[in-house]
Amino acid sequence: MQMSYLLQLVLIGSAGAFGAVARYVLGHLVASRVGSTFPFGTLIINVSGSFVIGVLFALTARHLLSTTGQLILATGFLGGYTTFSSMSWEGVQLARAGSLRASVLYLGENVVLGLLAASAGIALGW
Template sequence: MTNWLVIGLGASIGAVVRYRLTDLSKKFRPHFGHRGTILINLSGALILGWLFAMTASADLSARGYAFLGTGICGGLTTFSTLNSEAIGQWAGKNTRETLIYLGLTYGLGLPLCALGWWLGHTFGA
């Protein structure tokens, strides 16, 4: 199976999972708003760091990373929804909320990815 097909299959799974999680969040916690996207993106960053560490230590094949990392995590996390929600917040004159949203996403995303990488190296092998 070619890489683009493996990645596409993973991305479709990740997108369906994201849609379902977002749908459940809106149904059971309607006041939660964009926080569901933050949690999905930050957990995706942590998982992606861990998967990258597993690939670097040869515990995960390049094809496995393509499916799980690029595919599922790529489909699960969403840069477009992040920016759409941020623009919606900004347009609604919620400047403080917009800055907190972007600050948490970008400010915690990289450290969580690094934590995932460290966890993968420490406990993965």
């Protein structure tokens, strides 16, 4: 059965709202535990989101998850959960605070660990 476009939009938007709330809660939890000098929360969020999107794409390729389910979870939930803009802002803030090395390390970790996590998710889901 084909899901209506309007229903897809509602489900993607709702999933995105849940993803944004999950990002906020996890980011707050990590910052309260380890401090906010280095943005570990966003790093954990982006890497875990990369892993999950890898799993979702592998499950969809194996026909264990529908393309509609993938769309709702990847575009909706993970779109709200992961955050390129916060990562970029935090990288700039580290550099502005005089921590150019930490800024480069943080941005590089997000990219490299994100790629590795997505690859691991695909391997796990395959």
